[in-house]
Structure formats: structure tokens, C-alpha cells
Amino acid sequence: MACVIVVGSQWGDEGKGKVVDLLTERVDGIVRFQGGNNAGHTLVVGGEKFILHLIPSGVLHQNKTCFVGNGVVVDPAVLLGEIDRLAARGVKVGPERLRISERAHLIMPYHAALDLAREKAKGGGAIGTTGRGIGPCYEDKAARVGVRAVDLTEPELLRSKIEANVAEKNFWLANYFHEEPLSAQAIYEQYLGYAKRLAPYISDVSLELERVLAGGGSLLFEGAQGTHLDIDHGTYPYVTSSNPVAGSACCGAGVGVTRLNSVLGLVKAYTTRVGGGPFPTELLDENGRWMQEKGAEFGSTTGRPRRCGWLDGVVVRQAVRLSGITGLCITKLDVLTGLDKLYFCVGYRLPDGGTLEALPASLNKLGQCQPIYEEFEGWREDITGARRYDDLPASCRAYLERLAQFVGAPLTLVSVGPDREATIVLQDVFAA
Ligand code: IMP
Numbered sequence: 001m002a003c004v005i006v007v008g009s010q011w012g013d014e015g016k017g018k019v020v021d022l023l024t025e026r027v028d029g030i031v032r033f034q035g036g037n038n039a040g041h042t043l044v045v046g047g048e049k050f051i052l053h054l055i056p057s058g059v060l061h062q063n064k065t066c067f068v069g070n071g072v073v074v075d076p077a078v079l080l081g082e083i084d085r086l087a088a089r090g091v092k093v094g095p096e097r098l099r100i101s102e103r104a105h106l107i108m109p110y111h112a113a114l115d116l117a118r119e120k121a122k123g124g125g126a127i128g129t130t131g132r133g134i135g136p137c138y139e140d141k142a143a144r145v146g147v148r149a150v151d152l153t154e155p156e157l158l159r160s161k162i163e164a165n166v167a168e169k170n171f172w173l174a175n176y177f178h179e180e181p182l183s184a185q186a187i188y189e190q191y192l193g194y195a196k197r198l199a200p201y202i203s204d205v206s207l208e209l210e211r212v213l214a215g216g217g218s219l220l221f222e223g224a225q226g227t228h229l230d231i232d233h234g235t236y237p238y239v240t241s242s243n244p245v246a247g248s249a250c251c252g253a254g255v256g257v258t259r260l261n262s263v264l265g266l267v268k269a270y271t272t273r274v275g276g277g278p279f280p281t282e283l284l285d286e287n288g289r290w291m292q293e294k295g296a297e298f299g300s301t302t303g304r305p306r307r308c309g310w311l312d313g314v315v316v317r318q319a320v321r322l323s324g325i326t327g328l329c330i331t332k333l334d335v336l337t338g339l340d341k342l343y344f345c346v347g348y349r350l351p352d353g354g355t356l357e358a359l360p361a362s363l364n365k366l367g368q369c370q371p372i373y374e375e376f377e378g379w380r381e382d383i384t385g386a387r388r389y390d391d392l393p394a395s396c397r398a399y400l401e402r403l404a405q406f407v408g409a410p411l412t413l414v415s416v417g418p419d420r421e422a423t424i425v426l427q428d429v430f431a432a
Pocket of ligand 1: 134
């Protein structure tokens with residue numbers, strides 16, 4: 001029995017999809033515990049590309065069960081669309097292997113409408129959300145007016161919740177944001193339709209996970225977004241509305257903290273960020289463009305170009321602390337091949353000459369931080385065929401070893417290309 005959590009150590013898009021897909025062979029179930037369809041996990045299997053937003057990335061393995069925990073916000077239209085698209089490509093995802101927590105909150109049309117209206121009203125100060133209604137859905141959860149998956153099985157309760165919510169949301173949409181109001185009846189009918197299809201998938205996920213563990217099974221918890229998008233620990237307010245740190249796997253799936261064994265921290269070999277917010281090592285020069293082009297750094301959810309920059313050790317070290325990361329998985333290392341020099345950020349310098357070893361809570365202060373870099377030699381050899389650590393050029397290994405030493409966590413996996421096979425395994429993730 002093992003419970004392994006996979007989390008992003010930066011601002012998301014670290015390549016969690018591939019790694020979860022790879023590790024799925026070793027587990028019985030894959031669990032999502034936070035976020036929603038703001039995530040976009042790209043998998044390449046046998047040269048075929050799949051992008052998943054809501055269903056756990058392990059779904060391509062036919063004999064595994066995928067769980068969507070109570071901490072996830074579920075847009076039923078997106079979920080059903082994903083089930084249908086997978087079916088069209090020969091991947092059957094029936095209720096026997098996809099379980100949705102009855103306690104998961106549902107994204108409603110008014111959530112997306114409010115998300116977009118708020119962003120528009122903020123103008124230049126917009127967060128740059130994915131516009132999927134994630135924040136407003138979590139707001140309703142905290143306000144205790146949210147619609148939960150279980151409500152799909154009780155039509156009268158569903159109707160009354162939708163009516164009450166639409167009355168309030170329309171007030172804001174029409175009077176404050178000057179947007180079109182929505183129809184409660186139309187939403188009710190739409191969600192009744194979803195209820196018919198989704199009812200067989202809805203279950204007590206916490207209980208089902210307990211059964212897997214009690215039977216000696218293993219689970220993989222698939223984090224979405226990244227540590228520095230965490231609503232508590234990230235670069236607030238330029239964050240998402242959930243907790244991508246590893247600790248949230250417990251409350252977002254309904255498993256006890258003593259059940260969890262290890263945390264794999266995903267680290268892209270450079271840094272990217274989508275949307276607004278501070279980014280100390282951001283590059284607006286040809287090196288940044290290199291990363292963007294060679295790394296195909298365009299959002300898999302919104303298609304927006306990702307901002308790119310040097311690898312920030314301070315960012316990763318903070319993630320190791322916040323999530324108790326026990327091993328590092330380095331991704332997209334091959335993207336850096338061909339750069340003459342690499343720079344690795346080991347601290348920040350402030351205008352008064354002082355230095356910082358961690359990201360400050362104040363965004364003003366973070367905005368003033370100048371990265372302190374260490375310089376590394378690049379490499380020119382093609383590394384995509386490397387399957388053992390020693391196959392990597394010495395300069396590449398020096399870069400990775402400095403990262404591991406600086407952040408205080410060992411190298412566990414190194415990904416050198418998008419395919420499952422393009423991976424170097426240094427440690428057994430499940431051995432901890
Ligand atoms: P929201 O999660 O849609 O509310 O967006 C809030 C912030 O999180 C924005 O900067 C988004 O670009 C960012 N974000 C949300 N999901 C992801 C993701 O999966 N990868 C990277 N950034 C994300």
C-alpha cells in the first residue's frame with residue numbers, strides 16, 4: 001500500500017500529466033483533489049496527444065480507477081465532453097472506473113459569467129484567470145450556497161439552490177457588471193440533463209479510497225496548478241482559488257494525513273507562468289523566446305503564451321518546504337539543449353542592498369526583487385535518447401545536482417522528452 005502525491009513546484013504547467021500517466025502503472029487508483037478544468041494536462045502516448053482538464057491523467061490505462069475528490073470543482077459539461085471525446089478515441093470511461101465525489105462542488109454558468117465579468121472590470125489589473133468560473137465556484141462553497149454533485153440526485157433541492165443563486169448572481173451581473181442576466185429555469189433544465197448521465201458516476205469517494213487502501217492497493221494523488229498559485233501560499237492575489245500544495249490532498253479527497261507516504265515535486269527545468277503576477281526570473285529576451293518556442297509554451301487550457309524565465313531555486317525550495325517534497329521530477333530538460341549558458345536563481349536582492357532567501361508575502365516587495373544568479377555551462381548534445389542518468393552530459397548533471405542540493409530534495413525522475421519512454425528513473429517513487 002502506498003499513497004504518492006504529485007504536485008507542481010512552480011506556477012503550474014510543470015508537466016504533471018506525463019508523470020502521472022507514467023506512474024499510473026504502479027497504482028490502483030488516481031485521484032484529483034483540487035482545482036477544476038482550469039488545469040490542462042497534456043499526455044503523449046504512442047505519438048498521440050491527449051489533453052485532459054478534469055479527468056485524472058491516469059485514465060488512459062484501461063484497468064485503473066480515476067477519482068475526482070470533493071476538493072475539485074466540477075463543470076459537468078466539461079466532464080461529459082471529456083468522457084465523450086475519450087470514447088471517440090477508443091478510451092471507454094464508464095462509471096466503473098470514474099468516480100465523482102458526491103461532495104464535489106459544481107461549476108454553474110453563473111460562475112463562469114462572474115469570473116469573466118470580474119476580470120473585464122479589473123482591466124489592466126486582471127488576474128488573468130482561465131475564465132472557467134473556478135474562483136466564483138469556490139466562493140460559493142465557502143459561502144455555503146454551492147451546488148454539490150449530490151444535489152444532482154435531488155431535483156427539488158437542485159431547483160431551489162439554482163433559483164436562489166441565480167437571483168443573487170443576476171443582481172451582480174446586471175446591476176454591477178452590466179452583463180446579461182441568466183435564466184434559472186434554463187440552467188435547471190440543463191443540469192437535470194447532466195444529472196441523468198452523471199448519476200451513476202457519483203459516489204462517496206473518500207469511502208471508496210479507504211476500501212482501495214484497506215485492500216492493500218496504492219493511490220496516486222494528482223495535483224493541479226502549482227505551489228505558487230496556492231491561495232494561501234502563492235503570490236496572492238495572482239493565484240488560483242484552491243490549495244495545490246500536497247497537504248490539500250487529505251481534505252480534498254477525504255484521506256487521513258497518516259495515509260500519505262511521499263510527495264513528488266515536479267520541476268520544469270526553467271520557469272513559466274501564465275496570467276498576471278510577479279515573476280522574478282522572467283526573461284523578455286531571446287532566451288525567453290527560445291524556451292517559449294522550443295518548449296511549446298502555450299497554455300493547454302486557454303492557448304495563451306506562457307511567460308518564460310530561468311529556473312528559480314528559491315521558488316522550488318519554498319515548494320519543497322510547503323509540500324514536504326521527498327523527491328524531484330525534472331521535466332522539459334531537453335528544451336534547454338543548445339543554450340550556451342544557464343542561470344539558476346539562488347536568492348533575491350532588494351533595492352536597499354538586502355537579500356531574501358524566500359518569496360515575501362508582499363507583492364510590492366517581490367516586484368522589487370532582483371534575482372541573484374549562479375551561472376552554468378549549457379550543453380549541445382541531444383539528450384532525448386538518454387535513459388540513464390550517466391547518459392546526460394556533465395554540464396547538464398551539474399545543473400541538476402546544484403538544484404537538488406540547493407532545494408534539499410533528491411532527484412527522482414528526469415524527463416527528457418514528451419513520450420512516456422523519454423524518462424530517466426533515479427529512484428523508485430514508491431519505495432519511500
Ligand atoms: P483560475 O484558476 O482560472 O482562477 O486562474 C487564476 C490563475 O491561475 C491565473 O493566473 C491562471 O493562469 C492560473 N492557472 C490556473 N490553472 C492553471 C494551470 O493549470 N496551469 C497554469 N496556470 C494556471
